[in-house]
Structures are given as C-alpha cells and as structure tokens.
Amino acid sequence: MTFYRESCPRAEAIVRNITWSRVAANPALPAKILRLQFRDCFVRDTIPNRSLEGLDVIDEIKAELEAECPLTVSCANILVLAARDGGVLTGRRDERVSLASEALDNLPSPASDFNTLQQQFADNGQGVPDLVVLSVAHTIGVAHCVVFAKRLFNFTGNNDTDASLDPGYTATLKAQCSSPRNTVGLDPNSSSSFDSHYFVVLFRNQGLLTSDVTLLMDKRAANFAWIYRKFNVFLA
Ligand code: HEM
Incomplete structure (x- = not known):
C-alpha cells in the first residue's frame, strides 16, 4: 500500500502502532473496526456516527496523523488501514455529506x-x-x-x-x-x-x-x- 508514500511516509506505521497496541488491550476491537469498515462502505462517511464502537481508536490515529501530516490522511483511509492491521486498499477520500437517514436506508x-x-x-x-x-x-x-x-x-x-x-x-x-x-x-x-x-x-x-x-x-x-x-x- 503506497498511497501515502510521498505525502505522509509514516502514515501506515502510525496506524499500525496505535491499532496493535489498542488490540493488545482489547481483543474484541478487530471485529468492531472491521464492522465500521463495512458500514463505511455502505453509508457515506460512517465516521461522524459517534455511537459506533471502535471510533475512539480512529480518533486517536487521526489526531496523531494530523500532527504528523495535516489534512492529508482521510478518516476513510485510516479505517481501511486500521481494519487491515487489526485483523481492506487505500485511496478513499472522506465524503463531504453524511446523513443519519442514509445510515438506516442503506445498511x-x-x-x-x-x-x-x-x-x-x-x-x-x-x-x-x-x-x-x-x-x-x-x-x-x-x-x-x-x-x-x-x-x-x-x-x-x-x-x-x-x-x-x-x-x-x-x-x-x-x-x-x-x-x-x-x-x-x-x-x-x-x-x-x-x-x-x-x-x-x-x-x-x-x-x-x-x-x-x-x-x-x-x-x-x-x-x-x-x-x-x-x-x-x-x-x-
Ligand atoms: C450481509 C449483510 C450484513 C448484515 C445484515 C450485517 C449485520 C450485522 C449485525 C446486525 C451485527 C451485530 C451488531 C450488534 O449486535 O452489535 C453484525 C456484526 C458484525 N458484522 Fe455484519 N452484517 C453484514 C455484513 C457484514 C460485512 C460485509 C462485514 C465486514 C466485511 C461485517 C462485519 C461484522 C463484524 C466484524 C461484526 C461483529 C462486530 C462486533 O463484534 O462488535 N458484516 N453485522
């Protein structure tokens, strides 16, 4: 996976390190992240749905990546990388629209x-x-x-x-x-x-x-x- 090789070379390592340390503390986490990844494919931008388990990990990774390379790595791609490391190809940008009604209709x-x-x-x-x-x-x-x-x-x-x-x-x-x-x-x-x-x-x-x-x-x-x-x- 080379999507961020030029723009943010340490992106994958950052995602991997945080994901692995959080999974070590919570073996149930890979399933939560994998489900998030599935929902993100069906619903435009799952990320704002704060009720979903596992999103705190994505938040932690996003904060560290923003410090490393601001405005570069999308939440959708963090989710893909975390799902891969927790247990899916990068290249996805976050949708600008996220509607609660879509979540119910599309899932x-x-x-x-x-x-x-x-x-x-x-x-x-x-x-x-x-x-x-x-x-x-x-x-x-x-x-x-x-x-x-x-x-x-x-x-x-x-x-x-x-x-x-x-x-x-x-x-x-x-x-x-x-x-x-x-x-x-x-x-x-x-x-x-x-x-x-x-x-x-x-x-x-x-x-x-x-x-x-x-x-x-x-x-x-x-x-x-x-x-x-x-x-x-x-x-x-
Ligand atoms: C085919 C249609 C699907 C339906 C209707 C469906 C529905 C569900 C439901 C109702 C749950 C239980 C949620 C809960 O009670 O907290 C669940 C769990 C889960 N789903 Fe699916 N799902 C589908 C496909 C998928 C796909 C394609 C993936 C990933 C590629 C996926 C990954 C997961 C995982 C990992 C869990 C366990 C989550 C956990 O342990 O917290 N599902 N799914």
Whole structure:
C-alpha cells in the first residue's frame, strides 16, 4: 500500500502502532473496526456516527496523523488501514455529506432476505460472490441478542421459534439471551478466530442472523459458501 508514500511516509506505521497496541488491550476491537469498515462502505462517511464502537481508536490515529501530516490522511483511509492491521486498499477520500437517514436506508438489515441483500450489494457495485465472501467477516465478533431475538422468541408473532434454526443451538441461545443487551458470538465456538468456520455453522443450521442463513437460500450463493467451507479457504 503506497498511497501515502510521498505525502505522509509514516502514515501506515502510525496506524499500525496505535491499532496493535489498542488490540493488545482489547481483543474484541478487530471485529468492531472491521464492522465500521463495512458500514463505511455502505453509508457515506460512517465516521461522524459517534455511537459506533471502535471510533475512539480512529480518533486517536487521526489526531496523531494530523500532527504528523495535516489534512492529508482521510478518516476513510485510516479505517481501511486500521481494519487491515487489526485483523481492506487505500485511496478513499472522506465524503463531504453524511446523513443519519442514509445510515438506516442503506445498511443491510439482519432480517433481510437474499433478494434484498443481493440488491443492496448490487447498488454498491458488488455481486453475489462479494456478498458471500464478505459475509465471512461474521466469523469474528458478536451480535446483541436484541438483533436476533425474534428468531428465538416470536418468529411469526405466536411466541414461536424459527424452525430453521438447529434446536440444540436455539436452546443455547435462549439461555444466553436472558437480556436483549447480552451478546453472543456470531460464529459459535470460533468467534475470535478468522477462519472458514462461519460456513461450517451455516450448513449446520446455526447461522445467527437471518441475513447469514439466507445465503443458503440462493443456489449460486450456497455453492460459493459450500466451496469456501469444503476447501477451508479462510485459514485461521
Ligand atoms: C450481509 C449483510 C450484513 C448484515 C445484515 C450485517 C449485520 C450485522 C449485525 C446486525 C451485527 C451485530 C451488531 C450488534 O449486535 O452489535 C453484525 C456484526 C458484525 N458484522 Fe455484519 N452484517 C453484514 C455484513 C457484514 C460485512 C460485509 C462485514 C465486514 C466485511 C461485517 C462485519 C461484522 C463484524 C466484524 C461484526 C461483529 C462486530 C462486533 O463484534 O462488535 N458484516 N453485522
């Protein structure tokens, strides 16, 4: 990555040093930064959304880079570099417009079906292979119970459970989700290592979010998922 070789030669080292030291103190951070990076691609300039976890790291890096090379390194690129060092190519400039309404409109929902996800990714210039391969990011990190509670407790409005979810896993999730604020690993038993295990759990009917499970509802997407699992494409 050479985008700042002339304009700010120490940029990548600064990002790397801060990211690594913060990750050493907080192993959950790479997942937060990776999710920020994804949201930044879908929503014009995620940075001003102060409610997102991990942004304090971007703030710290931005402050040091402004001291080193003022007005040179965009927040969008800091995010890309931090996501790479925490666990994605530079060349992105910050958008001048950032609208809260866009955040809701453009972001894929965890309850989305395949066609909706496919369309949203297509609107961002990404195809079915991109959708499947990027979804592997859910091999790390957590989701709050409130995000998928409907699947456990009230799937069709009759206090029922999503029958497509593995029954043993459903019982485990119900026990873990005594409060909607609790979190559970997106990739059970492997949520701290970046590997192909996410696809293993999908085929065991243990995908946590409807947006994960729905990848198997489309023949082409399911085929990609099957290949990624079989050949263990993402090695730990
Ligand atoms: C396909 C559509 C996607 C949907 C609907 C979706 C939705 C979600 C939701 C609802 C959560 C849980 C948030 C929470 O409860 O705090 C989550 C977590 C996460 N997502 Fe996605 N996501 C999608 C794709 C992606 C992509 C493409 C990436 C990165 C390339 C990504 C990276 C992550 C990460 C790393 C986490 C864990 C965050 C943490 O541990 O705090 N997601 N996602």
